[in-house]
Amino acid sequence: MDRVAVIGASMTKFGQRESWVMDLLAEAGEACLDDAGVAPDEVEHLYVSNMASGEFEGQTGIMNALAHDLDAMPAYSQRVDQTSSSGGAGIYAAWQSVASGASEMTLLVGGEKMTHQTTGEATDVIASITHPVEYKHGVTLPSFAGLTARHYLERYDAPRESLAKVAVKNHRNGLDNPHAQFRKEVDVETVMESPIVADPLRLYDFCPITDGSAALMFCPESVAEQYTDDYAVVTGVAGATDTQVVHEREDPTVMGGVVDSGEQAFEMAGLEPEDVDVAELHDMFTILEFLQMEGLGFAEPGRAWERVEAGETEMDGELPINTSGGLKSKGHPLGASGVAQGYEIYAQLVGEAGDRQVDADVGLACNVGGFGNCVITTIMEAAE
Amino acid sequence: MDRVAVIGASMTKFGQRESWVMDLLAEAGEACLDDAGVAPDEVEHLYVSNMASGEFEGQTGIMNALAHDLDAMPAYSQRVDQTSSSGGAGIYAAWQSVASGASEMTLLVGGEKMTHQTTGEATDVIASITHPVEYKHGVTLPSFAGLTARHYLERYDAPRESLAKVAVKNHRNGLDNPHAQFRKEVDVETVMESPIVADPLRLYDFCPITDGSAALMFCPESVAEQYTDDYAVVTGVAGATDTQVVHEREDPTVMGGVVDSGEQAFEMAGLEPEDVDVAELHDMFTILEFLQMEGLGFAEPGRAWERVEAGETEMDGELPINTSGGLKSKGHPLGASGVAQGYEIYAQLVGEAGDRQVDADVGLACNVGGFGNCVITTIMEAAE
Known part of the structure; x- marks a missing residue:
C-alpha cells in the first residue's frame, strides 16, 4: 500500500494573539499551502482540530468557514474533537482519509483561541472534560x-x-x-x-493558556514525490x-x-x-x-x-x-497542540528545525x- | 479491496427525553452492540457525532465518556462535528476507519440533547453556524x-x-x-x-427541536460474514x-x-x-x-x-x-440525524423496516x- 506522507507544515506564533480562531486557522492553513506548494483547489479533504470554538467564541461551523476562507471549496471538511488531543486525532483522521483512498490531498489545521477568556472561564471549559461527579x-x-x-x-x-x-x-x-x-x-x-x-x-x-494554530499537509507517498524530495512518512x-x-x-x-x-x-x-x-x-x-x-x-x-x-x-x-x-x-492552544507536535517532528525529519535541529x-x-x-x-x- | 459493511443499527425514541446526551448515546450504543451481536471489547474505533454538547450541556469529552460507559476501552474514540450533518460525517469517518485498515470494528453513535433549552437558546447555538456578518x-x-x-x-x-x-x-x-x-x-x-x-x-x-440518538456498526465485508448474512454495504x-x-x-x-x-x-x-x-x-x-x-x-x-x-x-x-x-x-437531534438516516436505509435494505418496509x-x-x-x-x- 502507498504510505501516507507529510509534504508541508506550518505554525503561527503561539501566545496571546489579537486574532480570532478563524484568523489563526486561516493563517496556518495558508502558510501550509505555501510550504507544501499545493494550490487551494487541490485540497480534497480538510480537517480542523479544535476543542471548543463554540464555548470560547460562540462560533461553530468552523470547518466550513475555513474551507471558504482558504478558497478550498468544495473540499470535504470536518471538525475533529478529542479535547486536548484534538490535534493528534486530526493527524489520525488525515492519515485515514489518505490511507482509505478517500483523499489524495488532505490539509489538517488545528487551532484554538483562548486568551480572551479569564483563566477561570478557560479552566471551566477545560474541566468539562472530566467526569461530572469528579x-x-x-x-x-x-x-x-x-x-x-x-x-x-x-x-x-x-x-x-x-x-x-x-x-x-x-x-x-x-x-x-x-x-x-x-x-x-x-x-x-x-x-x-x-x-x-x-x-x-x-x-x-x-x-x-495560549492562542495559536498549526497545519500539516498529507498525501500518498506516490503523490508526495511530485511535490518534493524532502518529506516525512507517517509509519505508525x-x-x-x-x-x-x-x-x-x-x-x-x-x-x-x-x-x-x-x-x-x-x-x-x-x-x-x-x-x-x-x-x-x-x-x-x-x-x-x-x-x-x-x-x-x-x-x-x-x-x-x-x-x-x-x-x-x-x-x-x-x-x-x-x-x-x-x-x-511553546504554549498549549488545545486543538493546535497535537498538530504543532507534528510540525516539530516533521521539521526535525526534513532538516528545517533551525537552531533546534537534531x-x-x-x-x-x-x-x-x-x-x-x-x-x-x-x-x-x-x-x- | 474489502468493502465496508454495516452489520447492525439502532435508534432511540426521538422527542422530548428526560435523559442527558450521555444517557441517549449509551442507550443507542448498547442497542447497536446487541443488534450487531458485537461485544464491547471487540470495538476498535468509536465515533461520536455531536454538534454541541459543550454549548447545550456544558459537557465535553463525550467520546471518551461513551467508551467508558459502553465498557469499550481502550477503543479509539473521537467526536465528529460537522454541525447538522455531523451524523453523515460520522458515517464517512467510520467508513474511512475501516477502509484504511485502521479498524476492523467501528461503532458510530450520533446524538444530541436539545429540548431542555428554550427555542431561542437552541436557535442561537444553531445560528452560530452562519457567517458572523450574516x-x-x-x-x-x-x-x-x-x-x-x-x-x-x-x-x-x-x-x-x-x-x-x-x-x-x-x-x-x-x-x-x-x-x-x-x-x-x-x-x-x-x-x-x-x-x-x-x-x-x-x-x-x-x-x-429534538432529543435522540442513533447508531451503526461498521466492519470489513469479510468480517461481516462472520456475524450475519443480512447486512448492507456502503458502496458510495x-x-x-x-x-x-x-x-x-x-x-x-x-x-x-x-x-x-x-x-x-x-x-x-x-x-x-x-x-x-x-x-x-x-x-x-x-x-x-x-x-x-x-x-x-x-x-x-x-x-x-x-x-x-x-x-x-x-x-x-x-x-x-x-x-x-x-x-x-421523526425530529432532528442534530448529531443523531445523519446516523438515523443511515439507520432507516439499513433497515430498508435488510428488511427490518416493519410497517414502513419498501x-x-x-x-x-x-x-x-x-x-x-x-x-x-x-x-x-x-x-x-
Whole structure:
C-alpha cells in the first residue's frame, strides 16, 4: 500500500494573539499551502482540530468557514474533537482519509483561541472534560496532576527537582523556537519557588493558556514525490482511551491510553522505542513527561526521572524530548497542540528545525486528551 | 479491496427525553452492540457525532465518556462535528476507519440533547453556524429557507401547496415509525394555515427541536460474514462544502454541496440516480427536500415539486423519500440525524423496516449541515 506522507507544515506564533480562531486557522492553513506548494483547489479533504470554538467564541461551523476562507471549496471538511488531543486525532483522521483512498490531498489545521477568556472561564471549559461527579467535587486536571506527582515522587523516591528540570529543559529549548509563547530561560530555583498551584506542583510545572494554530499537509507517498524530495512518512499512528473516571484506574502513574496507543503505533511502524531519535511529549504538566516516557517505553516504570536528571532528554542527549519547547514553553492552544507536535517532528525529519535541529530519522509525538482519557501516538520517519 | 459493511443499527425514541446526551448515546450504543451481536471489547474505533454538547450541556469529552460507559476501552474514540450533518460525517469517518485498515470494528453513535433549552437558546447555538456578518444582521437558517422557498415558487411557478405536501407525506410516513417524535397525520390545510415562521414557510414546514440518538456498526465485508448474512454495504460516500456566506452563491436553488457530494458518491458506487430505490433527504425545511431531489438528480432543476405533486415520492411511489418520516416527523437531534438516516436505509435494505418496509436494494441518504454549507451523501446496497 502507498504510505501516507507529510509534504508541508506550518505554525503561527503561539501566545496571546489579537486574532480570532478563524484568523489563526486561516493563517496556518495558508502558510501550509505555501510550504507544501499545493494550490487551494487541490485540497480534497480538510480537517480542523479544535476543542471548543463554540464555548470560547460562540462560533461553530468552523470547518466550513475555513474551507471558504482558504478558497478550498468544495473540499470535504470536518471538525475533529478529542479535547486536548484534538490535534493528534486530526493527524489520525488525515492519515485515514489518505490511507482509505478517500483523499489524495488532505490539509489538517488545528487551532484554538483562548486568551480572551479569564483563566477561570478557560479552566471551566477545560474541566468539562472530566467526569461530572469528579467535576462537581472540584477536581480539575491540575489537581489530578498534583495528586499524581506526589504519589510518583514518594513511590519512586524521586527528587522534586527532577520535575523542575523538565520545565527548565523545555524552557531552554523554547528559547530557540520563534513560534514559542515564552522564550525565556528559567532555573530550577525559579521553578521551585514559584507559587503552588496543586501541591507539589507549582506555576512553572504547568503550561500556559495560549492562542495559536498549526497545519500539516498529507498525501500518498506516490503523490508526495511530485511535490518534493524532502518529506516525512507517517509509519505508525494509533489512539486509545482510558477510563473517564480517573480514580477508577488501577495505577495512577500508568496512563493506559499512552501504553496502548504507543504499542499499536510501534507495531504498525515495525519499530522499538530505542529506534526513536526525537520525541514531542504532551507536557501539559511536568509530571506528564515522566508518565509518557515510561508508558511509551523510553524509561522503565518509575525511572524516567533518572534519565531527565542525567540529561539524556536534553537537546544533545540520547533522546531529545520536546525540542520545540513543549507545551510548557511553546504554549498549549488545545486543538493546535497535537498538530504543532507534528510540525516539530516533521521539521526535525526534513532538516528545517533551525537552531533546534537534531540528527533524526525517526520521530514520535504523543498527544494527551484530558488526564490521559484519550491519547494519540504518531511515529514519522524521514523519506529514504 | 474489502468493502465496508454495516452489520447492525439502532435508534432511540426521538422527542422530548428526560435523559442527558450521555444517557441517549449509551442507550443507542448498547442497542447497536446487541443488534450487531458485537461485544464491547471487540470495538476498535468509536465515533461520536455531536454538534454541541459543550454549548447545550456544558459537557465535553463525550467520546471518551461513551467508551467508558459502553465498557469499550481502550477503543479509539473521537467526536465528529460537522454541525447538522455531523451524523453523515460520522458515517464517512467510520467508513474511512475501516477502509484504511485502521479498524476492523467501528461503532458510530450520533446524538444530541436539545429540548431542555428554550427555542431561542437552541436557535442561537444553531445560528452560530452562519457567517458572523450574516448572523449579526439577524439571518438564521429558517430565514434563508423562507427566502429560498419564495424564490423557488416564483421562478418555477410551483404551487405553495407542493411544499405542504412534503410535510403531509413525511408526517404520514412517520405514523409508522415507533421512533418518531410526531406520530400524527396532518393535511395540506393544516400546514397552509399554521403560523408563518419565515414567509412563505409556516410552522409545519419546519422540523422540531429534538432529543435522540442513533447508531451503526461498521466492519470489513469479510468480517461481516462472520456475524450475519443480512447486512448492507456502503458502496458510495462523499462530502463537499459550499460557501459559508450564503448570499455569495450563484443560484440560491442549487446547493453545491449536494451536487458535488452526490456526483462523487454515485461515481464511487458506479450507480445512477435511477438506480436508487429509497432515499432519506434532509428535510429540515420542506424546501430542502426539493433542492436535494434536484441536486442529486432525482428531478430536473425546478421540477421536483411535480414529482411530489404526482405522488412519486410517496411510500408506494417510484422513489419513496423519507420513509422514516424524515426530520419533519421523526425530529432532528442534530448529531443523531445523519446516523438515523443511515439507520432507516439499513433497515430498508435488510428488511427490518416493519410497517414502513419498501422493496429496496439500493438506498441513499443526504445529510445537510448549515444551509448546505457541508453535505454528505451516502449510498448503501443490500448484500448480494
